Amino acid sequence: MDFTLSEDQQSLVDVLARFSRERYGIAKRTAAAGAESGHDVATWAQLAELGVIGMLFSSEVGGYGGNAFDIMAVFETLGHGLVGEPVLPALLAGTVLAAAGSDALDRLIDGSDIAVSAFYEPTSRYDLDRVATTATEQSQDWKIDGAKAVVHHAEAAQTLIVTAREANGTVSVFAVPAAASGVTMRGYVTNDGIRAAEVKLEGVIVPKAAKLGGVALARDAVDAGTLAICAEALGLMTWLKDATLEYLRTRIQFGKPIGNNQVLQHRMADIVVEMEQARSAVINAAAAMDGPADARALALSAAKYTIGTTATMVAEEAIQMHGGIGMTEELGLSHFAKRALMIDHQFGDSDHHLRRYITLSAA
């Protein structure tokens, strides 16, 4: 067994961590979410240049990484820097494009284009198969109608990767240019300071070649995304834990640091215990990514369930142990905490994954 990062992974992690420490920050992230594009164009270009996106894909498709531990390393580091750029949607979209053998992936990897996944719908909750969007095959092309919910970074994207149901009932995956006629968006900022949009597709015409494959493509993409977001949470939690520890050492009440109170010491110890468990869950999931589909799904649900409960606990405890100051928008802590909390609302919450785990382990 070897739990260390490879040389490539370690050097990217170092560079990315330095970048987010020195050249990124909450001010930039917040400003970007309020802007029309919803992200920071310069930062995105720099991330691409650093190789962050390339690390997510294998050399066969034009990247230089692409294994589960590469994804884990990148996203943990992004989480620790609270990077709000569209790397996660790019991972999902790119995973579909790679599997479909699309050459659009090159432009995603080099940072010149942004592609995002748009799978979930206003009433689908966390179920990928509950697709009401339709794809009607016409003589020359496809016509797509429907709506997609809470699509992160949709406004920044040139390409939307959407799921839609064909007349025969099967769900397929399509690449839709964001600029296509009939695509409209209502953008907003999320509670955790990321740009997202509700996307409407009304009579959107795309060529025959826009169909990339079946719903399995979307499922694989969500698997990669689930692993990534779990790793992101590890980075967020590490930051939250360190900030809280620092606060316990420096905040004086009753003439001594609040960290002298044994009750708070034990609460920190609990956090460390649960975080180590969470890391193991993510490692289990990463190790299962290339294995059989059932084992992979089981490990991913175990990880997402563990992350959902642990990240919520760490966020709540970090705020509580900071007292009033932990509740302010001004303190970086609240931004990390909100991201950690909202992770439970992407790709299924802890109940969703616990239920899936039960079903899968009964099978």
Next chain:
Amino acid sequence: MDLSYTPEETQFRDEVRAFLDEALPQRLSDKVRDGSTLSKAEVEEWQAILSARGWLATHWPREYGGTGWNVVERFIFDVESSRANAPSIIPFGLSMLAPVLIKFGSDAQKERWLPRMLDGEDWWCQGYSEPGAGSDLANVRTTAVRDGDHYVVNGQKTWTTMAQHANMIFCLVRTDSSGKPQEGISFLLVDMTSPGVEVRPIITLDGDHEVNEVFFKDVRVPVENLVGEEGLGWTYAKYLLTYERTTMAGIGASRAALERLREIAQAEQSDGKPLIEDLLFAMRVARADIALKNLETTTMRVVAATAQGGSTGAQSSILKIKGTELRQEISALTRRAVGAYAQPFLPEREGANEAPVGPDYAVAATPTYLNLRKLSIYGGSNEIQKNIMTKAILGL
């Protein structure tokens, strides 16, 4: 033992219900139900309606214009008001300062300030906490130095809820720093329109402006605004805090939030059926429901002891801890219930009535959850409540 309401109590409950039915404008109850922030004018509107009915000062004896209700009646009123989604009464003047004035204030102070609370002429805020004095409240540094007929106040308060609406603030100030920290504290009423008072907003993590910093620079306060005796402010402050905590169980608010949660979980679909039929989710709701029913009786037991002349004392910590945990849990379940639509953040802009992006019940789920993190922090944090309990109840 008898847990049921007496015929008089049932009649009282019906009377409260009928009043709320008739007097509470739906405009306001809709906003409360949806978790929107009420404007100053809206809060004042509801308080004026209650005042006209004689039901604004639920804690006060009749002689001062209060309801003279006993604890059971107060409890019924609280639960019914929350059920009807009535705006909550701003507690700082009516429920916090008033009991202190009634017990420790001079006749002149009672005559001056109590009627103005009933008329809505003053909006009070609570100036206890400071940057260095949170849990360790006795560490207040804001000073008041006697100068003829005035005190001259210098220093800073923080986390002051709704100071932006207030014209009056009651403060703990240091009048003596020679002895033990608790000994040199005085209780002072400060007119916020005085020269030298500055209020700066603090935005909380839910994007709301609810708390503020309040700065005092050479603010002159007439000596008649000192409550009780100089140096006894700590005693008054503690009296006020036990008062504050008894009302903090928030039974009515939890009950209303739980009912709302059930509606939402009925409307949300999970796996092709209403979310409320999902066993995992139903278990969570049931646990909260059970805890709430237990807490109702715990509250009534604590409250009944007070009615019979016992002091709530450290028992109020039990209500504060459990009540706040429960409200937080219900808000977390509501966030969970709305699924992915817990994510969009839609700031409420005055006038701009944007349609929500998801279901309308989802809009406030996350901001409310985030805002209610405060419940376990303020009013004496839940850790501090447990410290109180270990000493006062357990003798450890």
